[in-house]
Amino acid sequence: MKILGHTSKSYADYISKKLGKGAEHARLLYREWFQEGTHVGKDPHFKNAPALLKEIIDLTDFSALPFVKQGDEEKTEKYLLKTADGLEVEMVCLPMPAGYTLCVSSQVGCRMGCAFCETGKMGLLRSLTTEEIVSQVYQAKHALGLNVHNIVFMGMGEPLDNYESVMGAVKILTDVHAFALGPSRVSISTSGLVDKIYRLIEDADPAINLAVSINSPNNAVRNRLMPVNREYDMATLKKAMEAYCAHPRRRIFAEYVMISGRTDGLEAADELALYLQGLRVTVNLIPYNPQSKDRFAPPSAEDVDAFAERMRAHGYLTFVRRARGKQIMAACGQLGNTKLRRQLSSLK
Ligand code: SF4
Structure with a gap:
């Protein structure tokens, strides 16, 4: 799913429905993506949850529209x-x-x-x-x-x-x-x-x-x-x-x-x-x-x-x-x- 088309709530709901868990971690990753532009799991809560981080990332499309080369x-x-x-x-x-x-x-x-x-x-x-x-x-x-x-x-x-x-x-x-x-x-x-x-x-x-x-x-x-x-x-x-x-x-x-x-x-x-x-x-x-x-x-x-x-x-x-x-x-x-x-x- 394309994260840029979702609110934090709908994204967290989607992840938790898919995985049966992970709503809070999804919200943290959402925040990192929108506010810092990365999705590496910077929040300390991810420290002991590398497998969950990977599962969430695998379910997410982080792409944004590319720029056209400017003349x-x-x-x-x-x-x-x-x-x-x-x-x-x-x-x-x-x-x-x-x-x-x-x-x-x-x-x-x-x-x-x-x-x-x-x-x-x-x-x-x-x-x-x-x-x-x-x-x-x-x-x-x-x-x-x-x-x-x-x-x-x-x-x-x-x-x-x-x-x-x-x-x-x-x-x-x-x-x-x-x-x-x-x-x-x-x-x-x-x-x-x-x-x-x-x-x-x-x-x-x-x-x-x-x-x-x-x-x-x-x-x-x-x-x-x-x-x-x-x-x-x-x-x-x-x-x-x-x-x-x-x-x-x-x-x-x-x-x-x-x-x-x-x-x-x-x-x-x-x-x-x-x-x-x-x-x-x-x-x-x-x-x-x-x-x-x-x-x-x-x-x-x-x-x-x-x-x-x-x-x-x-x-x-x-x-x-x-x-x-x-x-x-x-x-x-x-x-x-x-x-x-x-x-x-x-x-x-
Ligand atoms: S034609 Fe131009 S000014 Fe009129 S509504 Fe569309 S974008 Fe706005």
Whole structure:
């Protein structure tokens, strides 16, 4: 069994069911694997149990997705990992004062088709399994040696379109025997899959952050930018966000990609302020980062500042994700690059 796809409990249960013993030793080995990156039985409890250690190891697959060799053009914080069936998964590691923020992918491609998004242009090849998601974090921590401080599900894919695997990964990220990340260090993004937001309300620790890609304050524009809006319009999305915020510890991050001439005007800021009224929300403005042959243009720095100021004047805590946005495009998905896209299209 693949250890990266399991919580300490499910791993210990599996081992004890298989061997009729060894639950506690399994938990110790699990901890060693996730926290130190080895499986040699370092804990003193293994000293007198070498046969049991071997039995546990024999039942366990310790592999993680390998890195794809990076070309010169990729000397950034972006990394590609390869799945067993030859697909490439993109991960971004961003240095922050307290440690690294990892932007992980939940799918290869995405079926949501947002008009401004590189990943959306690929279509969906497949969703990642829990262990493929966790692999990204494991490799960042142990192969790259990074101090992983935060995880954001803002890589390739719509995380809530791969709900079970993403929630499975969140359990492992927050497992005290695995990565032991506090739930507030995990952020899940969505383009607005309302049915899954209601599931999150039931399932997720309230400290987990939810980022919703709003990107336009009105249905007509949002319909054009984000096809999901035709299934769940803005009023339906607002109700779901209100339900989410009903818990006093829950807060929403409203992600807003600013596109010149489409979403960057002050009237859009006023409309956005009205739309978000009543929600416990932080606004993140992401100046659009044009890709090759793109039909959209980035906003001017003056327009971004004016928009941010207008949102603050309306009373919203507002940030501009300028530097990071240039590097990773920052909203849900929007990783992807033309090289990766070519590889993906040839596999379709
Ligand atoms: S912005 Fe997010 S949901 Fe939309 S196509 Fe890109 S990855 Fe998918």
